[in-house]
Structure formats: C-alpha cells, structure tokens
Amino acid sequence: MDSSQVAAAIAAAMTKLGHPYVWATAGPDTFDCSGFTWWIACQVLGPQDYELRSSHHQFNVWGEPVHGVPLAGDLVFFDVGQGVIMGNRAGHVAMMINRETFIHAANEDLGVRTDRLDADWYAPRFIGARRIFAPAAELPSDPHDMDREQPGACRVTMLPNISGNVSTRNPWNGGHFGVTWQAITDWATELSTAAAESSVDVRELAVVMMIETQGIHERDGDVLTIWDNHPEDGPSVGLMQVKPQVWGKLLPDADAYDPAGNIRLGAAVLRHLIDTYGSFEDAIARGYHPGVAPNGTTPASYVAAARGLLGELGYAA
Numbered sequence: 001m002d003s004s005q006v007a008a009a010i011a012a013a014m015t016k017l018g019h020p021y022v023w024a025t026a027g028p029d030t031f032d033c034s035g036f037t038w039w040i041a042c043q044v045l046g047p048q049d050y051e052l053r054s055s056h057h058q059f060n061v062w063g064e065p066v067h068g069v070p071l072a073g074d075l076v077f078f079d080v081g082q083g084v085i086m087g088n089r090a091g092h093v094a095m096m097i098n099r100e101t102f103i104h105a106a107n108e109d110l111g112v113r114t115d116r117l118d119a120d121w122y123a124p125r126f127i128g129a130r131r132i133f134a135p136a137a138e139l140p141s142d143p144h145d146m147d148r149e150q151p152g153a154c155r156v157t158m159l160p161n162i163s164g165n166v167s168t169r170n171p172w173n174g175g176h177f178g179v180t181w182q183a184i185t186d187w188a189t190e191l192s193t194a195a196a197e198s199s200v201d202v203r204e205l206a207v208v209m210m211i212e213t214q215g216i217h218e219r220d221g222d223v224l225t226i227w228d229n230h231p232e233d234g235p236s237v238g239l240m241q242v243k244p245q246v247w248g249k250l251l252p253d254a255d256a257y258d259p260a261g262n263i264r265l266g267a268a269v270l271r272h273l274i275d276t277y278g279s280f281e282d283a284i285a286r287g288y289h290p291g292v293a294p295n296g297t298t299p300a301s302y303v304a305a306a307r308g309l310l311g312e313l314g315y316a317a
Helices: 005-014 033-045 055-061 188-198 202-213 244-250 259-277 280-288 299-312
Strands: 075-078 092-096 101-105 112-116 126-131
Touching: 005 033, 005 092, 005 101, 005 188, 033 055, 033 092, 033 101, 055 075, 055 092, 055 126, 188 202, 188 259, 202 259, 202 280, 202 299, 244 259, 259 280, 280 299
Parallel strands: none
Antiparallel strands: 075 092, 075 126, 092 101, 101 112
C-alpha cells in the first residue's frame, strides 16, 4: 500500500465537513457514521464490499487491529449503547485526522464534524481502532530537510494543536507579533483542507498567514486589502494576502474575498511557488517577499521568522 493513503483519506474526508447525517446513507452528500468511513475508503482504496457499511462489521474484519495510540487515518470505534451486535459493541465509527482529533458523521443534529478522542463524552466510550490505510511516512524534523523531500513525500495536513504566545519575533522590526497562536488555529479547519487540496504542509501555510496578517481577514468590517507599488496587479487581499488578479487562474473557483477561498488560493500560490523555486524557503524569499518592503522586511528576515515559526509548529530548531 502507498504511504500517501492517509493524506488522501484525510483530504477526502475534510471535503465533507458540515454535510448532513442521514441514517443508512454513504455519500456523496449525506452519510451515517459507517457510511462515511466506507465512502472515504472507496475514494482511496477503490470499491469496497457493501457489507462493510456496518460499523460492527468494520470493527470485526476491516484492516488490522491497532495496538497502542491510534494514528491519523486509523478508524476508531465507540460503544454508544446499542448493545452487542455481530459480537461487538462498536455502534459508532470515526477516522482519526491526527493523534488527537477524529472526523465523523456524528448524528442528525451535528452532521459531519471533528471531535477530540479525549473529549469527556468520547473517551470513556472508545473501545478500539483498526488500520485500513498505510500509515503516513515519517516527516523530517528540520525545515531544511523538508526542502529536500522527494516528489510525492507525505506532508502534514492537519495543523498541530498549539496555543499560547508566539515567541518568534516578527520580520519587520524584530518585535512581538502581538497575537497568540489562537489567531491562526481559529482557521485550522480551513488551513488543513486547503493544505490537503494543494499538497502543501499545513505548517508552511500557517506560517505565511502569521507573517502576512496574523490571522486577520477583515478590518473594520472590510476585507483586508493592501495596494503595493504595482497597482496594475491589483491588491493583495485577505488572510493570505494573495492577489486575485494575478493568481486567481490557479484556482478559478476560489473566492479570495471569502476566508476559506482566500486560504485555498493562498495554498495554491504556495504550491506553485515551491514548484517554481524548488523549496519552501526559496518560495517565500523569491516569490512571496522578493524585495525590501517599506516597513523594512527583507527576504532574509522573512525566512528567519518563518524558520522560527516552523519550529514552534513542530520542527526541530
């Protein structure tokens, strides 16, 4: 099995966030819990036995049992009070999207959403996990190693659970960013979805957002809009400060004035720049910030800030 299966499964699942729960359905627009995991598997592994539509059957025979902590892509099962069916109590199933959080078709009221495995309601009802997708390859711990990844290497698509103050100094005057990481993690779902869609590491995307806007999409009720010395290119807008007039062709269906669309377009731009210049650092130094800004930011200071922020998001210093 291909180690990119987990990333593909997460990307497919995240496209269904907010879709309705309807009992005994398996997509593409409505799901019950086992219908959702069955649908995800069909997108990644190809057509699946329809008998596997049952969470109880999935618990018994699908993949291999997981011993220890479930990983991203693993199916997790819960006893929700249905009693013993097919020899087990696995009345609900979900899929992990990182080590803490899963995505699932929750119920009629909540639809497809994410929840934490250690949440008060779910933790005592967890009864086991199974692995049907090949686990993701280990990611490099150093951002310089990331630049040397082989084509097709698996990248992190779920934003790490981080909180507290930003310790890295900003690239324009060396001061504090003035926000906590919550300003970025508030956009975790949109960042993760966009990163999976454009095959970029979500931490790179989050770093660009932090440096560009500190998670601000609107100011005084209007979408953040900045004009530079090239008015013929149109303004830079929103969370990722992308120029729709220049980059809109990369993702024609992304509305840069909508937060989710802005992040999607920002991810597509970052992917394009990495492909063009060969690495994340070159992409931001030569593509995102190729000269000295009026506020004093240089390509070198931009890269230095990005390295520090990447470290806070999980890369070794």
